[in-house]
Amino acid sequence: MTRRLSAPSERSRLDPFVVAVGEATPRDQRDLMERPFFSLAKTKRLAPILYESGGVRIEVFAMPEHGMATIWDADLLIWAASQIVEAETLGLKTSRFLRFTPYQLLTAIGRQTGARDYKLLKGALARLQSTAIRTTIRQGEHWRRHQFSWINEWEEMTRHDGRVEGMEIVLPDWFYRGVVDRSLVLAIDPAYFRLTGGLERWLYRVARKHAGHQAQGWRFDLVHLHEKSGSLVRPSDFALHMRRLVARQPIPGYRLSLERDGRREMMRILPGPSSIAPVDKSADNPVGNSGVAVNGIGTSHAGLSGLHTHEGQLTLWPGKANRAPNKDSNTESNKNPCCCTRHGSPPAPRSGAMPGGRP
Numbered sequence: 001m002t003r004r005l006s007a008p009s010e011r012s013r014l015d016p017f018v019v020a021v022g023e024a025t026p027r028d029q030r031d032l033m034e035r036p037f038f039s040l041a042k043t044k045r046l047a048p049i050l051y052e053s054g055g056v057r058i059e060v061f062a063m064p065e066h067g068m069a070t071i072w073d074a075d076l077l078i079w080a081a082s083q084i085v086e087a088e089t090l091g092l093k094t095s096r097f098l099r100f101t102p103y104q105l106l107t108a109i110g111r112q113t114g115a116r117d118y119k120l121l122k123g124a125l126a127r128l129q130s131t132a133i134r135t136t137i138r139q140g141e142h143w144r145r146h147q148f149s150w151i152n153e154w155e156e157m158t159r160h161d162g163r164v165e166g167m168e169i170v171l172p173d174w175f176y177r178g179v180v181d182r183s184l185v186l187a188i189d190p191a192y193f194r195l196t197g198g199l200e201r202w203l204y205r206v207a208r209k210h211a212g213h214q215a216q217g218w219r220f221d222l223v224h225l226h227e228k229s230g231s232l233v234r235p236s237d238f239a240l241h242m243r244r245l246v247a248r249q250p251i252p253g254y255r256l257s258l259e260r261d262g263r264r265e266m267m268r269i270l271p272g273p274s275s276i277a278p279v280d281k282s283a284d285n286p287v288g289n290s291g292v293a294v295n296g297i298g299t300s301h302a303g304l305s306g307l308h309t310h311e312g313q314l315t316l317w318p319g320k321a322n323r324a325p326n327k328d329s330n331t332e333s334n335k336n337p338c339c340c341t342r343h344g345s346p347p348a349p350r351s352g353a354m355p356g357g358r359p
Helices: 030-034 075-089 102-108 115-130 173-180 190-194 198-210 222-229 235-248
Strands: 027-029 049-053 056-061 097-100 132-135 146-149 153-158 164-170 185-187 218-221 254-261 264-271
Touching (some): 027 030, 027 075, 049 222, 075 115, 102 164, 115 146, 190 198, 222 235, 235 264
Antiparallel strands (some): 027 185, 049 056, 254 264
């Protein structure tokens, strides 16, 4: 029995990219690494993310049935980006239409492969498909909004006994274009997938995007970080979480410290020991002020996630050289942000439809 979609399928117009590479250095899409695109909590989040800074606007809306896509769900996008980049490096043709086995995906991102894990995978796919995003990122000098979901459609192929033999997904064009442009992709440490907290995962992505491998690292205003996070926790609670992370030092490849700049509390992130060799050149920019905060599976700190992490060591992704240089002006992060993360819940869009326009 096969799950069929009622809407016309994009797959009829796309050539399938059959994932067969196996090993692939994990890579993340730059635009997703510092801005609030995902919930950081392990409870269902319905409150939207509405964020604006430096001419960039992001709006993320959740469907009541599934809740907002989380930072754990984003592992599927990291895996897809990694496979696409690796295949193109080998001269293989790729497309937005991916065909793969759940086992390939789950083992690559450090998950277990039992029946419960396949069920959790389908929950993640449902959230990725139902979450609606509007953004002006990569839309040129004239202000335009691009609207999409993280997955346009997905389907599982099952046998009569219910065993899943394969899956197909169609990625949005906005995400796919940001992956095939190698300047918009960064290699990440496989240890990222072993981070169990939403704040830790978010902070690693911020550190990798801004601090990179440069000796001076990067400095962030905690208030700015909270504003850019999309987190629903109070600023004082967020600052407390950051202090705890500094005490624990859980971020692979980076060292955290707190500093004072007048009345402002700052976090400095410096490169440290990593589980893999550097795969990118240093970013051009020196220390600056920036911000990003957390947004995982729903709110910011709670119970079990729809797609949780496991402690298993990754074995599919050894360190490989990424040919894309790590160069980014980070102009947005050097500005005093005009950020707003509003927490009201607007009327939910109809299932399968995007939410209505906003000023």
